Amino acid sequence: MANAGPDMKKNPSVVCTELDEGAVLLNLDTRYYFNLNETGLRIWQIMDECQHPVAIAEKLACEYDVTVERSTASVVSLMRDLEKEGLIIF
Template sequence: MDPQVQENNFRAFLKRNSSYNLLSLFNMDTQQHQSPNTKRFKQHPAVVFNELDDQITLFQSKTCDYLVLNETGSAIWQALQATQTLNQICDLLCAEFNVERSVCIQETTNWLEQAINKNIIVTVAE
């Protein structure tokens, strides 16, 4: 399959299945002063989750938000069972979804931004 077609399919997949608004993940006013490549992420400890079919449902107990993650979001969530960097997450996603790395980094960064905003993941100090 043509790499451009794969990239467009992946972008379309993420857009169809995203329910978040975009924020700036690496805003130096609100985030730790780490480069995007070394920033580490993990699941928020207050989030309760369960897998139903091929999707993961989340409940953020502090904000009472209930979310259902699509296949891509579920893969990211599962990767964050251990503390991961953006590059580590994209290594897993590129292998699983056969997507171009630059697209994966851009779209995963957007997902992480939104997840931080929803308090379902946190950044970890090194």
């Protein structure tokens, strides 16, 4: 399960369509849609650079001027949701 430990990667069966205020992810295998707000989209984009939740949280904390702890909690929460829906793989 998503936590601050393991690396993850995007499921290759997922496509992302960016919108004005976020994005929609579509799992082509399950045909499941998942909406991302602007912060969720930024986390999704950062996953192209790094796959460890803490590294993502540190980068996000710098960009949004929040604590790493707060950012980590947000990243882990989103990772749990994305994993549950098969959008990321650990």
